[in-house]
Amino acid sequence: MQEDFHYYATYCAAILAGYTHEQSMDICYSAQLVDMCSRTFLIKIKAPLSAATTQLQLEMMDARTDPVGLQDITRIWVSFHFLPADLNAKVRKGAGRLYKSKYRLICNTNSELLVNTVTLANGNGLQAAGIAMHILADTWAHRYFAGTPSLVINNTNYYFYEQIANENGEYKDIPISFRHSTSVPDDLENHKYTNSLFQSSESSIMNLGHGRAGHLPDYSFIRYKYLPAWGDYEEIIKDNPSDFYHAFCQMIYAMQYLHGDISKFMINTYAWNTAKPYEDEIKAIIKKRQLNAAADWKAFGERLSGKEIEPFDLSKYESEYIDAEKDNKNETFLGKFILAAMAQKSMVTNKIFLSGNLLAGYSIDFNEKGFAGIKDYKMLVEYLQQHRTKTT
Amino acid sequence: MTKLQRIKSFIFGLFMMFGGVLIIAIGSDAASIIMDLLTISLILNGIKTIIYYSRMARFMVGGDQVLIRGLILLDLGAFTGTLYNISHIYIVGYLVGIHAFGGVIDVMHALEAKRLASPSWKFNLFSGIINIILAVTCLVFLRSTTIAVYIYGVGLIYSAFVRIITAFRKTAVVYITPS
Numbered sequence: 001m002q003e004d005f006h007y008y009a010t011y012c013a014a015i016l017a018g019y020t021h022e023q024s025m026d027i028c029y030s031a032q033l034v035d036m037c038s039r040t041f042l043i044k045i046k047a048p049l050s051a052a053t054t055q056l057q058l059e060m061m062d063a064r065t066d067p068v069g070l071q072d073i074t075r076i077w078v079s080f081h082f083l084p085a086d087l088n089a090k091v092r093k094g095a096g097r098l099y100k101s102k103y104r105l106i107c108n109t110n111s112e113l114l115v116n117t118v119t120l121a122n123g124n125g126l127q128a129a130g131i132a133m134h135i136l137a138d139t140w141a142h143r144y145f146a147g148t149p150s151l152v153i154n155n156t157n158y159y160f161y162e163q164i165a166n167e168n169g170e171y172k173d174i175p176i177s178f179r180h181s182t183s184v185p186d187d188l189e190n191h192k193y194t195n196s197l198f199q200s201s202e203s204s205i206m207n208l209g210h211g212r213a214g215h216l217p218d219y220s221f222i223r224y225k226y227l228p229a230w231g232d233y234e235e236i237i238k239d240n241p242s243d244f245y246h247a248f249c250q251m252i253y254a255m256q257y258l259h260g261d262i263s264k265f266m267i268n269t270y271a272w273n274t275a276k277p278y279e280d281e282i283k284a285i286i287k288k289r290q291l292n293a294a295a296d297w298k299a300f301g302e303r304l305s306g307k308e309i310e311p312f313d314l315s316k317y318e319s320e321y322i323d324a325e326k327d328n329k330n331e332t333f334l335g336k337f338i339l340a341a342m343a344q345k346s347m348v349t350n351k352i353f354l355s356g357n358l359l360a361g362y363s364i365d366f367n368e369k370g371f372a373g374i375k376d377y378k379m380l381v382e383y384l385q386q387h388r389t390k391t392t
Numbered sequence: 393m394t395k396l397q398r399i400k401s402f403i404f405g406l407f408m409m410f411g412g413v414l415i416i417a418i419g420s421d422a423a424s425i426i427m428d429l430l431t432i433s434l435i436l437n438g439i440k441t442i443i444y445y446s447r448m449a450r451f452m453v454g455g456d457q458v459l460i461r462g463l464i465l466l467d468l469g470a471f472t473g474t475l476y477n478i479s480h481i482y483i484v485g486y487l488v489g490i491h492a493f494g495g496v497i498d499v500m501h502a503l504e505a506k507r508l509a510s511p512s513w514k515f516n517l518f519s520g521i522i523n524i525i526l527a528v529t530c531l532v533f534l535r536s537t538t539i540a541v542y543i544y545g546v547g548l549i550y551s552a553f554v555r556i557i558t559a560f561r562k563t564a565v566v567y568i569t570p571s
Contacts, residue, residue: 058501061497061501064558066401066558067397068558092451094450095447095448095451096447096448098447098448099447099448099451102448151449151452152448152449152451152452152455155452155453155454157453157454200457200458200461202444202448202449227453228453229452229453229454230451230452231453232451232453233453
């Protein structure tokens with residue numbers, strides 16, 4: 001998903017869930033920040049690098065693909081963009097351990113990890129809520145791909161068709177042609193899209209996530225069919241308009257829970273009724289063939305709240321964080337975002353590790369073994385300890 | 393990284409370092425050793441690719457291509473092993489290609505990093521310049537087998553250092569059970 005959904009649509013969902021304009025702005029800002037909080041950004045503001053929630057193209061080109069490098073990449077993409085659906089999924093007989101580990105990281109909706117993610121955000125501020133909404137929304141857009149570099153899971157081939165409905169509602173298959181030039185925008189009229197270059201190396205960064213399917217999973221209007229590398233020659237029809245509407249209604253429901261209106265967050269539950277009065281309008285935005293739906297979502301959000309939605313500005317909270325005293329950084333907007341991001345990464349890594357899968361690295365339970373490992377997490381441990389002392 | 397992976401990485405790093413030093417010490421006579429290394433590396437890659445096919449790629453749509461690639465690599469390795477008295481120019485060509493490509497990529501990274509205000513641009517630029525200098529040195533001393541051998545040796549020692557450092561990196565993520 002892109003800024004149109006993570007920023008503007010998340011704002012709309014937050015308003016519908018009962019948050020004020022100001023709170024909704026903080027939530028949607030945090031949701032969009034997940035796509036911007038790279039190591040380059042963290043270096044600039046002198047923040048712990050382990051809080052990275054994304055990697056720039058440049059950083060990925062630099063990233064090492066030895067076991068340690070792959071674990072680092074996997075932690076970022078699995079925790080924030082490709083939440084695994086089933087860490088104990090059954091795998092075909094004869095498959096090696098590495099294949100099993102990668103297969104079990106395939107992202108899908110309504111998982112146990114989603115419940116953990118939303119529950120973790122509960123009571124941890126608007127930044128944590130925004131992060132959780134980004135992750136939730138991405139489970140719909142990025143389903144069927146894994147957040148780890150893998151040719152055998154994420155590759156696609158020439159069998160790729162866009163399905164366009166005629167007046168009778170019947171779908172016609174139109175072949176999609178892919179190119180590898182990132183400087184040329186996708187050509188919707190002629191069904192020409194950009195994707196990552198085929199790399200035969202299993203762990204090439206080109207085989208991360210949905211790179212081989214280009215930006216198709218991120219466009220709300222598109223419906224397409226293809227053969228996923230892992231799917232044993234069974235085609236998948238990806239109906240983004242339906243998935244994006246589900247994502248929107250599940251975000252409203254999740255935020256009603258985070259707002260305190262619902263006592264328990266459950267999977268396969270959606271705020272259909274809350275969205276119902278606006279269903280036609282929302283579906284019209286989702287189905288409109290355009291590369292970026294930001295203007296439409298913005299207009300809808302401003303009608304909902306009666307307030308102006310300012311454009312996303314990455315530098316908005318930079319100076320507040322940089323200028324804060326060391327002891328007060330955790331109380332700034334970015335400080336809270338960083339803590340929430342590290343808590344999410346720590347939780348997902350732990351669940352994957354406990355399932356016997358080492359692709360996201362090692363996890364040490366502080367309560368059992370005390371502090372060890374990556375130093376950055378010390379600040380999370382200290383903060384949580386202080387937080388617990390205050391609340392008890 | 394598991395403990396076994398760390399130990400493997402460390403021991404392999406030591407071997408690589410030893411190999412690099414040995415190649416530099418032997419000088420121009422090491423050219424044939426380098427050719428042998430290329431042969432072994434192609435054969436091992438072929439075997440590795442075939443194992444990759446049997447454990448992973450055979451479950452992938454279009455995975456048969458991986459098997460074909462493995463067989464070709466294996467065949468190529470066996471063929472390279474049959475070549476005797478090959479001109480050192482192939483080794484120099486290999487080095488020029490590797491360093492020039494690496495250098496240009498590093499400089500491009502540096503320019504992009506500078507545009508994004510990332511401090512890593514200085515290191516990238518330095519690494520790029522070093523790589524380009526090595527490529528140019530290979531070209532200038534095209535006729536010198538000794539220089540080519542030295543550059544290969546230095547490259548091997550650098551890779552060994554990276555492996556050893558990686559083996560000691562702290563990688564675990566701390567998790568606090570919610571109360």
